[in-house]
Amino acid sequence: MIRFNDVSFAYEDSADFAVRNINLHIDRGEFVGIIGPSGAGKSTLLSMINGVIPHFYKGDYYGEVLVCGKDTVESTCGELSRHVGSVFQDPEAQIVSTVVEDEIAFGLENLNIPAGEIEARIDEALRMTGIEHLRHESTASLSGGQKQRVTIAAAVALRPEILVLDEPTSQLDPAGSRQVFRTLKRLNREHGITILIVEQKVMLLSEFCSRLMVMDRGQIIMDGTTRQVLEHNDRLLELGTNCPRVVTLTKLLKDASLWSGGYPVDVNEAETVVRKILEGANDQYPEPVLPLQ
Amino acid sequence: MISIRNLCYRYNKKAPLVLDNISLEIGRGEFVAIIGQNGAGKTTLLKQLNGLLKPTSGSVTINGLDTATTRTSVLARHIGFLFQNPDHQIFCSTVYDEIRFGLTNTGCRPEQADERIRRISGLLGLDGILTRNPFTLSKGERQRVALASVLALETDILVLDEPTTGQDYRECVEIMEIVKDLNRQGKTIIMVSHDMEVVVDYCKRTIVLHNGRVLEDDDTGIVLRKSESLGLAGLEPPQIIQLALRFGPLFRDVTSPEDMARAIISCTVTGGARV
Numbered sequence: 001m002i003r004f005n006d007v008s009f010a011y012e013d014s015a016d017f018a019v020r021n022i023n024l025h026i027d028r029g030e031f032v033g034i035i036g037p038s039g040a041g042k043s044t045l046l047s048m049i050n051g052v053i054p055h056f057y058k059g060d061y062y063g064e065v066l067v068c069g070k071d072t073v074e075s076t077c078g079e080l081s082r083h084v085g086s087v088f089q090d091p092e093a094q095i096v097s098t099v100v101e102d103e104i105a106f107g108l109e110n111l112n113i114p115a116g117e118i119e120a121r122i123d124e125a126l127r128m129t130g131i132e133h134l135r136h137e138s139t140a141s142l143s144g145g146q147k148q149r150v151t152i153a154a155a156v157a158l159r160p161e162i163l164v165l166d167e168p169t170s171q172l173d174p175a176g177s178r179q180v181f182r183t184l185k186r187l188n189r190e191h192g193i194t195i196l197i198v199e200q201k202v203m204l205l206s207e208f209c210s211r212l213m214v215m216d217r218g219q220i221i222m223d224g225t226t227r228q229v230l231e232h233n234d235r236l237l238e239l240g241t242n243c244p245r246v247v248t249l250t251k252l253l254k255d256a257s258l259w260s261g262g263y264p265v266d267v268n269e270a271e272t273v274v275r276k277i278l279e280g281a282n283d284q285y286p287e288p289v290l291p292l293q
Numbered sequence: 294m295i296s297i298r299n300l301c302y303r304y305n306k307k308a309p310l311v312l313d314n315i316s317l318e319i320g321r322g323e324f325v326a327i328i329g330q331n332g333a334g335k336t337t338l339l340k341q342l343n344g345l346l347k348p349t350s351g352s353v354t355i356n357g358l359d360t361a362t363t364r365t366s367v368l369a370r371h372i373g374f375l376f377q378n379p380d381h382q383i384f385c386s387t388v389y390d391e392i393r394f395g396l397t398n399t400g401c402r403p404e405q406a407d408e409r410i411r412r413i414s415g416l417l418g419l420d421g422i423l424t425r426n427p428f429t430l431s432k433g434e435r436q437r438v439a440l441a442s443v444l445a446l447e448t449d450i451l452v453l454d455e456p457t458t459g460q461d462y463r464e465c466v467e468i469m470e471i472v473k474d475l476n477r478q479g480k481t482i483i484m485v486s487h488d489m490e491v492v493v494d495y496c497k498r499t500i501v502l503h504n505g506r507v508l509e510d511d512d513t514g515i516v517l518r519k520s521e522s523l524g525l526a527g528l529e530p531p532q533i534i535q536l537a538l539r540f541g542p543l544f545r546d547v548t549s550p551e552d553m554a555r556a557i558i559s560c561t562v563t564g565g566a567r568v
Contacts (some may be wrong), residue, residue, distance in 0.1 A: 038433055038461045089459075144331040170459055171329040173487050177528035200461055203532060240463030245490065245532040245550050252554035258561060267535045274536065279559055
């Protein structure tokens with residue numbers, strides 16, 4: 001579905017590569033979280049998938065990026081937008097209409113979708129993102145979490161196979177952030193949409209993503225299932241990336257030889273770990289996993 | 294030091310109350326978090342503290358000065374304010390000038406200003422970039438420039454509106470460690486944050502705002518255990534407290550992974566805590 005072959009990119013006027021020697025393969029239906037310190041190249045990586053690079057930002061471009069079999073350099077942004085929906089940090093900067101349903105219609109009209117079908121697509125997008133009740137609301141009156149779900153609905157209305165999101169919850173309160181992640185999970189599970197999300201909230205990534213990628217200085221330095229990457233919690237902290245607190249706790253319990261199983265990805269699993277330790281049970285859930293090479 | 298009595302505020306006559314009968318006392322040297330969902334009135338409350346907004350009714354007093362009758366420039370000598378977005382407050386073309394701007398305005402002599410700028414830029418790791426244009430810096434660096442220009446004024450009270458938003462974890466810890474030191478040196482810190490881990494790690498007292506009212510106000514460890522109030526306010530306890538709450542009274546005082554690990558180890562040593 002997405003393939004990077006030996007990709008490097010340096011922005012115009014910059015001596016350094018923003019991403020270097022990226023080789024990457026993402027299958028249909030994956031839910032991929034991307035973490036790493038500021039300046040690691042996370043946003044650049046997403047911009048190479050939706051075509052913003054090289055079509056809006058120029059620079060030195062090496063290698064090739066294939067999205068749904070199409071080379072992103074040879075496709076226009078318009079063509080790519082049929083495959084890839086994009087959501088950014090600040091919903092305010094993305095929303096252009098005053099009423100929710102108009103916001104969703106906006107992209108469809110730009111693609112010359114017939115009026116009758118636009119109606120059906122709006123229904124579908126609102127249903128898929130669980131915001132039917134907001135249809136006639138004024139976009140200005142919505143909470144941050146609601147606004148961000150409207151931008152997701154607007155992206156989903158174009159029926160993309162892939163959604164890329166760049167820190168979509170950074171302006172949101174905890175409830176709004178969780179709403180956004182629940183919406184993404186639903187789009188991923190029920191509709192098979194492939195999701196790539198850059199996010200600093202490692203706790204939410206661990207809970208929701210099936211795969212985690214860690215970037216640093218333009219490179220992907222870890223890539224595996226969420227549980228595999230969490231095995232390397234020491235390394236994450238060294239890099240200046242946060243770790244879920246339940247993982248830090250489990251690490252301390254392992255150091256005290258109280259636990260030899262795997263790392264929990266959320267509070268439910270952590271509860272299981274703690275109960276097993278308190279009960280003195282030997283069975284191990286979550287199962288230990290092999291660390292990355 | 295800060296006394297808020299029956300504070301009500303609406304943005305105009307027809308608008309609903311954004312702050313609804315708030316009364317609070319905040320003493321010298323406190324480290325207070327204000328939490329709540331988007332739209333709860335957190336930023337509006339902060340703006341009442343430095344006189345950017347004046348009460349519709351009730352009163353706000355800072356070091357004995359009533360904000361309704363005191364000029365904002367006078368209040369600025371008592372209370373420093375860091376906005377959520379550093380780009381809303383940075384406008385000079387070098388880091389040095391940006392930090393100096395407020396100092397000159399409050400009548401600081403040039404040699405004294407220079408000495409303070411050197412000291413504060415050292416504290417915040419900005420000494421190597423004093424001649425740079427702030428807009429060529431990273432977001433984290435710009436946030437530190439904005440913080441430096443606030444610290445240069447040497448006010449007793451610092452008000453920080455989401456100082457860690459948009460920062461990566463390392464930048465977040467760097468900023469919070471600086472703020473923690475300032476608090477140790479006696480400064481009063483009042484901070485809005487959406488990050489419950491920052492709140493639990495750094496703030497001693499937590500106030501939950503909901504629909505313009507104070508929903509909870511107590512020690513952070515107590516407030517962050519009130520799942521019901523937090524849920525109402527669009528918040529959730531930090532992970533370790535969520536986990537601790539599932540074991541009834543067993544981990545009553547636990548707030549950090551280290552606390553929790555110690556408590557579990559002592560349970561297994563004393564043998565057989567029944568849960």
